[in-house]
Amino acid sequence: MGRIRQLGRTILSFLPEIGLVAQPSAHRPAGISAMMTVKNEEDWIEKSVASIADSVDQIVVVDNGSEDGTYRILSDLEKQLGGKLRLFSYPKEDFCAAVNFTLSNTSYRWILRWHGDFVARTTGDLAVSILLRRALLLDARRYFCIWTGPISLDGDLFHQYPQPGVELEPFLFVYSPSIHYSQIGRFEVLQVPWYYKRLEWRELYFFHMRSVKPARRMLYRFFWTEWMALPEKSRFPTLDSYVRHRITEVYGTTDLTEALRRHLRDAASKLVPYDRDRFGDYPKIIEDEVRNPKYQLIYKSGGVVSRNDVEALTGSADS
Numbered sequence: 052m053g054r055i056r057q058l059g060r061t062i063l064s065f066l067p068e069i070g071l072v073a074q075p076s077a078h079r080p081a082g083i084s085a086m087m088t089v090k091n092e093e094d095w096i097e098k099s100v101a102s103i104a105d106s107v108d109q110i111v112v113v114d115n116g117s118e119d120g121t122y123r124i125l126s127d128l129e130k131q132l133g134g135k136l137r138l139f140s141y142p143k144e145d146f147c148a149a150v151n152f153t154l155s156n157t158s159y160r161w162i163l164r165w166h167g168d169f170v171a172r173t174t175g176d177l178a179v180s181i182l183l184r185r186a187l188l189l190d191a192r193r194y195f196c197i198w199t200g201p202i203s204l205d206g207d208l209f210h211q212y213p214q215p216g217v218e219l220e221p222f223l224f225v226y227s228p229s230i231h232y233s234q235i236g237r238f239e240v241l242q243v244p245w246y247y248k249r250l251e252w253r254e255l256y257f258f259h260m261r262s263v264k265p266a267r268r269m270l271y272r273f274f275w276t277e278w279m280a281l282p283e284k285s286r287f288p289t290l291d292s293y294v295r296h297r298i299t300e301v302y303g304t305t306d307l308t309e310a311l312r313r314h315l316r317d318a319a320s321k322l323v324p325y326d327r328d329r330f331g332d333y334p335k336i337i338e339d340e341v342r343n344p345k346y347q348l349i350y351k352s353g354g355v356v357s358r359n360d361v362e363a364l365t366g367s368a369d370s
Contacts, residue, residue, distance in 0.1 A: 060245060060246075064195075066246045067246065074193075078226060079159055086150075086156075087166065088152075089117065089167035093119040093120040093124060095167060098170050098336055098340075099167050099168065099170055102171035102172075103171055103179055105173075105180070107135075110165075111157050113140070121167070122138075137156065147279075159226070160226055161183075161225060164220075168259060168264065170334050172335070173335060177255060179256050182223070182252070193248060196225070197249075199251075200218045200219045201218075201255070203258075205262040209347075210324060210325060211324075211326070212321055212322060216253075224247070227244065237279055265360060266314075267307075269311075270294065271294055274293060312361050316356065319355035319358075349362065
């Protein structure tokens with residue numbers, strides 16, 4: 052962010068203190084609401100929720116049309132958490148609208164934007180509780196938007212794309228009635244007034260299981276942002292219709308299983324082993340998954356050729 056813009060935001064962030072903008076306490080009570088807009092995250096949703104449940108006051112989850120076991124898992128969690136988790140359904144394939152719907156159902160002053168494939172550290176100096184306490188210690192009279200980011204894992208729990216730095220996004224912010232998400236190109240983008248002070252916290256409090264999930268989910272996620280960015284969707288009204296069109300262009304096949312395999316090979320060719328020396332231990336909450344991984348990349352002649360779940364569909368890593 053440019054220095055002049057940053058300076059301007061810093062100066063304007065004091066407007067609530069001098070009474071020119073209503074202070075955050077005028078809108079909501081103190082506390083933290085986690086907001087989650089999810090779809091087809093059955094592999095990680097339970098651990099994702101559990102990793103933050105003790106550190107926030109409320110978890111608002113909107114299921115955006117899951118076709119796997121995500122909604123059932125969330126329904127069970129809603130009962131277990133005794134009112135802390137509120138579950139909604141928003142089946143329309145408009146993710147940005149679903150995110151705004153999620154935001155509108157939160158209740159507390161601080162908002163933690165949390166994805167269904169995020170898993171937080173719950174112990175040690177980088178526990179998510181420490182991140183949230185840091186936020187609560189900031190000046191309660193001002194508005195803050197904290198940019199932070201995860202350690203991302205891809206392919207399986209033991210690989211990642213090279214990560215030269217933390218990919219920062221506005222995952223933690225103070226609520227005001229003016230904030231909302233807008234679809235800008237491929238992504239939904241948080242829009243905040245100029246009187247928000249931007250902070251960048253680069254400590255690594257959580258993991259993103261970005262493509263540690265079913266191969267079909269990986270493939271559809273790869274084309275999802277393209278589909279979201281289409282200015283007009285009459286030709287491809289659903290993501291599925293767009294994916295089946297694009298695999299013929301990108302992978303030269305109409306066979307979805309073959310496209311899964313080719314996509315995985317392409318993606319895996321760029322992966323490197325997880326750098327434990329740099330990023331530290333995995334979250335304690337996923338120790339069982341690390342010991343008994345559901346997904347494992349398959350190597351042959353020094354390179355990744357497939358993954359165990361894809362081979363269960365295709366039958367061989369040699370073709």
